[in-house]
Amino acid sequence: MSAVDLTQFHKTFFEESHEGLDAMESALLALDAGSIDTELVHTIFRSAHSIKGGAATFGFADVAAFTHVAESLLEEVRSERRAVDPQLVDMLLRSVDCLRVMLRRSSAGQPVADAESDALRAELLRLVSGEVEAASPPTTDTVSAVSGWKIDFSALPHLLQTGNDPLRLFRELQQLGRLEVVRVFLVEGTPATLADVDPAQCYMGWELHLHAAVARADIDAVFDWLDGDCVLDVSPLPTAEAPAQDTPVQATDTTAAPQADVAAQAVVAGATDTPVQVVRETPAASAETSSIRVDIDKIDGLINMMGELVITQSMLSEIGENFQLSQLAILREGLAQLERNTRELQESVMRIRMLPIGSIFNRFPRLVRDLERKLDKRVKLELHGEHTELDKTVLEKIGDPLVHLVRNAIDHGLESPSRRKAVGKSETGTLKLNAYHEGSNIVVQISDDGAGLNRDAITAKALQNGLIGAGQNLSDAEVADLIFQPGFSTAAHATDLSGRGVGMDVVRRNVRDLGGSVSVRSVSGKGSTFTIALPLTLAIVDGLVTAVGGERYIVPLISIVESLRLTASAVRKVAGGGEVFHFRDAYLPIMRLHRSFACNEAVTEVERGIVVVVEEDGRRVGLLVDDLLGQQQAVVKSLEAHYRRVQGISGATILSDGSVALIVDVGGVVHMGRQSKVA
Amino acid sequence: MAKILAVDDSASMRGMVAFTLRGAGHEVFEAENGELGLDAARATAYDLVLADVNMPVMDGISMVRGLRAMGAYKGVPILMLTTESHTEKKMEGKAAGATGWLVKPFDPEQLLATVKRVLG
Numbered sequence A: 001m002s003a004v005d006l007t008q009f010h011k012t013f014f015e016e017s018h019e020g021l022d023a024m025e026s027a028l029l030a031l032d033a034g035s036i037d038t039e040l041v042h043t044i045f046r047s048a049h050s051i052k053g054g055a056a057t058f059g060f061a062d063v064a065a066f067t068h069v070a071e072s073l074l075e076e077v078r079s080e081r082r083a084v085d086p087q088l089v090d091m092l093l094r095s096v097d098c099l100r101v102m103l104r105r106s107s108a109g110q111p112v113a114d115a116e117s118d119a120l121r122a123e124l125l126r127l128v129s130g131e132v133e134a135a136s137p138p139t140t141d142t143v144s145a146v147s148g149w150k151i152d153f154s155a156l157p158h159l160l161q162t163g164n165d166p167l168r169l170f171r172e173l174q175q176l177g178r179l180e181v182v183r184v185f186l187v188e189g190t191p192a193t194l195a196d197v198d199p200a201q202c203y204m205g206w207e208l209h210l211h212a213a214v215a216r217a218d219i220d221a222v223f224d225w226l227d228g229d230c231v232l233d234v235s236p237l238p239t240a241e242a243p244a245q246d247t248p249v250q251a252t253d254t255t256a257a258p259q260a261d262v263a264a265q266a267v268v269a270g271a272t273d274t275p276v277q278v279v280r281e282t283p284a285a286s287a288e289t290s291s292i293r294v295d296i297d298k299i300d301g302l303i304n305m306m307g308e309l310v311i312t313q314s315m316l317s318e319i320g321e322n323f324q325l326s327q328l329a330i331l332r333e334g335l336a337q338l339e340r341n342t343r344e345l346q347e348s349v350m351r352i353r354m355l356p357i358g359s360i361f362n363r364f365p366r367l368v369r370d371l372e373r374k375l376d377k378r379v380k381l382e383l384h385g386e387h388t389e390l391d392k393t394v395l396e397k398i399g400d401p402l403v404h405l406v407r408n409a410i411d412h413g414l415e416s417p418s419r420r421k422a423v424g425k426s427e428t429g430t431l432k433l434n435a436y437h438e439g440s441n442i443v444v445q446i447s448d449d450g451a452g453l454n455r456d457a458i459t460a461k462a463l464q465n466g467l468i469g470a471g472q473n474l475s476d477a478e479v480a481d482l483i484f485q486p487g488f489s490t491a492a493h494a495t496d497l498s499g500r501g502v503g504m505d506v507v508r509r510n511v512r513d514l515g516g517s518v519s520v521r522s523v524s525g526k527g528s529t530f531t532i533a534l535p536l537t538l539a540i541v542d543g544l545v546t547a548v549g550g551e552r553y554i555v556p557l558i559s560i561v562e563s564l565r566l567t568a569s570a571v572r573k574v575a576g577g578g579e580v581f582h583f584r585d586a587y588l589p590i591m592r593l594h595r596s597f598a599c600n601e602a603v604t605e606v607e608r609g610i611v612v613v614v615e616e617d618g619r620r621v622g623l624l625v626d627d628l629l630g631q632q633q634a635v636v637k638s639l640e641a642h643y644r645r646v647q648g649i650s651g652a653t654i655l656s657d658g659s660v661a662l663i664v665d666v667g668g669v670v671h672m673g674r675q676s677k678v679a
Numbered sequence B: 001m002a003k004i005l006a007v008d009d010s011a012s013m014r015g016m017v018a019f020t021l022r023g024a025g026h027e028v029f030e031a032e033n034g035e036l037g038l039d040a041a042r043a044t045a046y047d048l049v050l051a052d053v054n055m056p057v058m059d060g061i062s063m064v065r066g067l068r069a070m071g072a073y074k075g076v077p078i079l080m081l082t083t084e085s086h087t088e089k090k091m092e093g094k095a096a097g098a099t100g101w102l103v104k105p106f107d108p109e110q111l112l113a114t115v116k117r118v119l120g
Helices: A006-032 A038-057 A061-078 A086-108 A115-127 A157-162 A166-176 A216-222 A246-270 A276-288 A296-321 A325-352 A364-375 A392-413 A417-422 A455-464 A476-482 A504-513 A666-678 B011-023 B034-043 B060-069 B087-096 B108-119
Strands: A149-155 A178-186 A204-211 A230-236 A354-356 A379-384 A389-391 A429-438 A441-448 A517-523 A527-535 A540-548 A551-556 A560-564 A571-573 A579-583 A586-592 A610-616 A619-625 A627-635 A649-654 A660-664 B003-007 B027-031 B048-052 B078-083 B100-104
Touching (some): A006 A364, A006 B011, A061 A115, A166 A178, A166 A216, A216 A230, A296 A325, A364 A392, A392 A504, A455 A476, A476 A517, A540 A610, A540 A619, A551 A627, A610 A627, A619 A666, A627 A649, B003 B034, B011 B108, B027 B034, B034 B060, B048 B108, B060 B087, B078 B108, B100 B108
Antiparallel strands (some): A149 A204, A149 A230, A560 A610, A579 A586, A610 A619, A649 A660
């Protein structure tokens, strides 16, 4: 039975350790703000302690060793032997970072410790006063030449109340060798009359002879939990009494054997960072990304809803079994109930994938703190709406764009303290992160009270990079939009932090990939607000249903600029067979969807159809469709999973009449348009 | 076999303890802090309680005190799961009424041996 496979708990261990490090980090940051809160110190200590315990249990020796030193330092803080100062917090924050890396390496089966972690560990060790690194080896007191032991054991009255049972002790002693109960006696203080005896108390003492050539430590080990619960006196038995020694010696042997086994296993477990293990660990690491922790309330809600659905279903089938027209009202009521149940069930199922955005927001106090130091700025970070929930996939992918926007806001948005003072602002800038629901969207806003976008600098740069022509008169919105254009961010602009080759265009693209949009509003001298609107879920898209021939195509609303009917004269042919039309000071190409998707019997005259202007990555095209049929929420089904990837199509959905409609991938279609133009 | 209550805020430790004990045929109930542990102990009579020391909401030592204050748990074995670095915690646990302790890190074999020791 011995082979319990501990690897099955590794995933949980890594998850909870990362959570623990997050908790540690935010507590450290709160400490940094100057409040010595014992509860915070306890939280930090507890996190480190748990990680150490788990790492040691599951055989991540390097992690355990590192955490051990950090924990020792924290113990000094907890017991108020060490004061909290910024250097200490810094070092502990670095330890958190280091542990994150070590844990990630452990879960990937890579070598864990490196020069950096060793150096940091040494630094921590130097701080810890009087820390003795290696535990002293267990005192291997050699089996003395005694043949047995005389044990005087008197229970203190409360012994039984600690859950210890003298019988257990005798059983354990018997495993060491032959046990002889020489005398049983009542201890001093035993009540004189039976009436005064408390049955929950123990008043007995025993004189025992253990005929076994075992070490004194073996006997102490039996009584190890009884310190303070008994009076114990152990002395060697006179040798004259020596009985046959064979049995006892064997007894010690058998108890020693499993011990050796355990030690051997510990050695094996400790060797997790050998390359041999890498192969085995990898699948576990990849499995980690695909799990989700769901609040028990959500699951209970789901089960509840399911129960109601079952009731409705049974009610309806009862009506159906013997239906008469007089029951029509009841049937209608039942169907309405079914609809309600289905909707609620759908909402609940969707909610399973929803996680609070707080998990992303929690990264920012640390980021802001680091940036403050690096850039010599002062920032007050305000977080609002941390409980707003987002689809897990959206949440995972929105982190990087948000980090980028926060970096930008501090680097380029907020002014230096001296500059702020000069313009009459408080030296500390404010950075606000806010998340909230708006219709079927989640809105995340990043606002700063900095200088705002610099119109002149932006137009100058855009001119220089050829994004706009000289003398072009731009509205504020158009200027703001320039910063999202590919090729706007340049090396001249880059500092150590922002502009590491990642520009705002990447932010916009990432957000668009999630079906969202990003915009900026800026007031010179007052600050900027970046607004990201994200769909609640990737599983549902708000779309415009269009007809092309006999087919239905859904165009995501988020991409649509305008729909219009053109006159034949508005369309111009250009070289290469393309068609363009004039739209808001620009010429846009027309894409005939019936041609792109080879639909028969579609409207081919532009003036009889409708042109839907869509935008992707700043590029606009007009899609020619036969007609607009209405707006609908579509549940996205993957085409790849059931058929194969089709260019220009992002998925399929089922319409209310049961027919299938394809969802247009606007980016893909725009790309197709460009390709065909080249051809 | 025995009914055992395992209280630890670490899901991985709890999982390991519960899995090992269930494998040995015991019935195991898990709780993630002292307060929930006390609730569980009130609802069911357990034969053995395993308690981590450091836990949020209510730590293991307060929980042991709470258990011993209940009539039904006067003589029930309670083992603290401690770390080698915390000798004073062992003594604190004992003072609160713990039967004994199991030093972390432990492996499944050590856990089973210790449980066998108290349950016989």
